Amino acid sequence: xxxxxxxxxxxxxxxSAQNILSSLLGLRVSAEVSGKIAEANKHLIEMSERLMAxxxxxxxxxxxxxxxxxxAVQAKRSESALEDYEMKQVGQGAFVYAVKEGxxxxxxxxxxxxxxxxxxxxxxxxHDILFSIKSECYLCPRCxxxxxxxxxxxxxxxxxxx
Numbered sequence: 001x002x003x004x005x006x007x008x009x010x011x012x013x014x015x016s017a018q019n020i021l022s023s024l025l026g027l028r029v030s031a032e033v034s035g036k037i038a039e040a041n042k043h044l045i046e047m048s049e050r051l052m053a054x055x056x057x058x059x060x061x062x063x064x065x066x067x068x069x070x071x072a073v074q075a076k077r078s079e080s081a082l083e084d085y086e087m088k089q090v091g092q093g094a095f096v097y098a099v100k101e102g103x104x105x106x107x108x109x110x111x112x113x114x115x116x117x118x119x120x121x122x123x124x125x126x127h128d129i130l131f132s133i134k135s136e137c138y139l140c141p142r143c144x145x146x147x148x149x150x151x152x153x154x155x156x157x158x159x160x161x162x
Contacts (some may be wrong), residue, residue: 014047075120088111091150094148109155
């Protein structure tokens with residue numbers, strides 16, 4: 001039996017008990033018995049309110065659990081996607097993450113930003129039109145990190161470490 005069904009069943013039982021107590025009040029009984037019935041009815045109403053509050057809290061917790069499970073699945077996907085990359089030096093003091101040798105991915109050749117990569121994000125460096133005689137310039141669209149690769153060095157074609 002699900003928790004929701006159990007809550008509904010309990011709520012129905014409380015309502016039935018309230019109805020029985022209310023009908024007993026209609027009978028001619030002593031003031032003492034009427035007082036006890038009214039007190040029991042008050043307690044049943046309190047229990048009913050607590051039950052509904054617990055049910056609302058339970059629903060909120062179930063929603064939060066689902067959200068956290070989705071976050072965990074996304075984190076695992078991101079982590080597994082980043083496993084296809086390794087750090088490569090592409091210039092004097094310039095590093096990027098490139099697809100590991102022998103790994104086949106269904107994307108065009110590219111390099112990933114080292115700063116974003118270390119934070120678990122896959123951000124593809126974009127070739128910048130900044131003119132330089134000695135280097136190729138790449139820019140991260142996410143964090144604006146710039147990388148200057150050796151002239152003629154481009155993603156995919158010559159990613160092997162020199």
